[in-house]
Amino acid sequence: MPLQRVHFAEAVPEVFRASLQDIRRELEVPDGFPPEVTAAAEAAAANARLPALDRSDIEFVTIDPPDSMDLDQALHIERAGDGFTVHYAIADVAAFVQAGDPIDTEARRRGETLYAPDKRTPLHPPELSEGAASLLPDQVRPALLWTITLDASGEMTGVTCERALVKSRAKLNYAGVQKDLDAGTAPESLQLLREVGKLREQHELERGGVNLPIPDQEVVTSNHGWGLEFRAPLPVEGWNAQISLLTGMAAAQLMLKGKIGILRTLPESHDDLRRKLGNTAKALGIEWPAETTYAEFIHGLDPSEPAHAAMLAACTVLFRGAGYTAFDGSVPEQPQHAAMKAEYAHVTAPLRRLVDRWTSEICVALSAGTEVPAWVRESMDDLPKIMDEADRRAHAYERSIVSMVEAGLVADQVGAEFDGVITDVDEKENARGIVALSKFAIEGRVTGTALPLGQRVRVKLVEADIAKRSVSFELVG
Known part of the structure; x- marks a missing residue:
């Protein structure tokens, strides 16, 4: 389920600090890394297993929030006849981490990176997640290089995934990229991001899929006390998300064809969920005609309007019940993610999400026609349980923080x-x-x-x- 992020316009007020500490204690959120894990990360950073293929010629860039240092993804798009070629480089955590080593053991305990207004609790030590494994600018890095071809309509026509050395040319942020796109000064690759992103959004709408542009919530103070404002995602954030979704769908197709993998799945929602969301829309003064589907309704919301932003936050319940389905030798009976109306796998955030290391290894092997590594096969059945528990804690963390802020507002x-x-x-x-x-x-x-x-x-x-x-x-x- 998408997470609601809460930020404070200024430093976190004292009145909330003790409560944040209580939340972390209750949910057993780790504080720092054990010495042996830090030592292993330092050693791994100095001894990465580098691939032979060098694609540092591709002019990748990363697009993230300005303060992000754990850069999982780098992007480059080019025209190919009347279609497109998407190059998407994903941080190769397995170049630094081996099954059973101290970093791997600690990462399995954590599952995913956790976020709070006052701190981030990373999945991997910063020596890797913000250093040697991060796709930082002007640094040659090992990566999983996805090459996805699209036709003129944005429909996928081919995919490969291979290990390669890559080099990001710039660490960009969403606001800066949006400004350049609006001014017409963005380089061609980013102009194509807009073009491809819009095509993929149209495909999403046509298949009835939902990709929630969750607004960030920011707590502000004034002479009248506390206030909660929603920051609407910029259009480029949605286009960038479409490239990640495209890659996840490509990964799912590789896995289903190879009959081995770990999919992100979600059963169809029930009528009582539509009823609850309909009542929320009524509370916010938003019309939702009975004949309008989830997808049509959500695609029609404008996250720059406060009521619509609040509605989008409420719609995260559409993703409740999502889980992971591991399979080896046969295809799952229910492989689809119901909200997306597509088969989908998590592969694009290995610095922040444990399962992506497994799915990436599977896709590299399937793409090359080689055997999936034994350590992946031996442990992949454990991943759904590990990730379900990590998701449970992440959402409990999110809900507790949101509830704390809401109590403070009134x-x-x-x-x-x-x-x-x-x-x-x-x-x-x-x-x-x-x-x-x-x-x-x-x-x-x-x-x-x-x-x-x-x-x-x-x-x-x-x-x-x-x-x-x-x-x-x-x-x-």
Whole structure:
């Protein structure tokens, strides 16, 4: 499920710091790396296993938030007749990490990188994730080089994945790239990113897929107290995400053809989910016609509008229930990711997500027609459980942080009344449910006699506790 990221416009206020520490303690979020892991990372950084193929001639660039140093992906796109060739370089973690070594053992314990407003808890030691393995500019690095050909409509026509040395020419950020694209001064490769990205977005809409442009949430202060603002993703973020999705779909096709792999899968959602999201839309004043599908509705949202941004954040529940399906020798009965309406695998973030190291090894072998490494086959059945637990912790971390911030937003308004909509009611006890406020883009527990599902109501705030990360209301009247 996509994560909601919370940022603070200024330094994290003291009132939230203790709660963030409590969250990390409760969820057993690691603090630093054991000495033996750091030592192993330092040794690995100095002794990378480098491939023979040198493709440092390709003029790759990375596009990430300005402060990112764990650069997983580098991009270059060129025209090929009336179509396109996408070169996508992915950090090769396996060039530094071996199965069973201290770095691998610790990474299996963590599963994925965790994010909080005051710190990042990385999957791999910074000696690798922000140093020797990161696709930093002007550095020759080992990488998994994906070469994907597309026709004029943006449909994939071919794919290879191989190990190669690459060299990024520049560390770019989204705002700068968007500015250059809007001004017409961006280099051809980035202009083609826009062109290909739009074509892929059209394919997504046509197949009924959903790729949520989740807005970042930023806590701001003013003379009136706390406020929560949504930062709308820039168009280039969506186009860049389409290249990652394209690569994940290409990987899934390789795996299904080779009858071995680890897919990201999701069953179809249920009617009660549409009902809940419909009620949230009503609370936010957004029309959702009955004949409009999930995909059409979401593609029609404008993340630059606060209510629409809040709706996109609520729509992350569409991805709830996603998991990993490992297979070897036969194809899964349900291989598709229902929200994307496509077969898909995680392969583009190995510095930040454990499973990508396994899937990358599988794709390199399948592309070359060689045997999948024994260590991959022997341990791949363990990956779904490891990643499910990592996802559970990441989403619990996210939910706790969001709940903490929401409690802070209304902490000084206990006793005040608000307008809202009942978005969910407990199936066993209709006096308990969830209310979404119309004034704030937040939800909270609500109690009252026979809560009217989907109806506008008046509620009173009875609790807003930052330490407990709790917001509660009671029905008025």
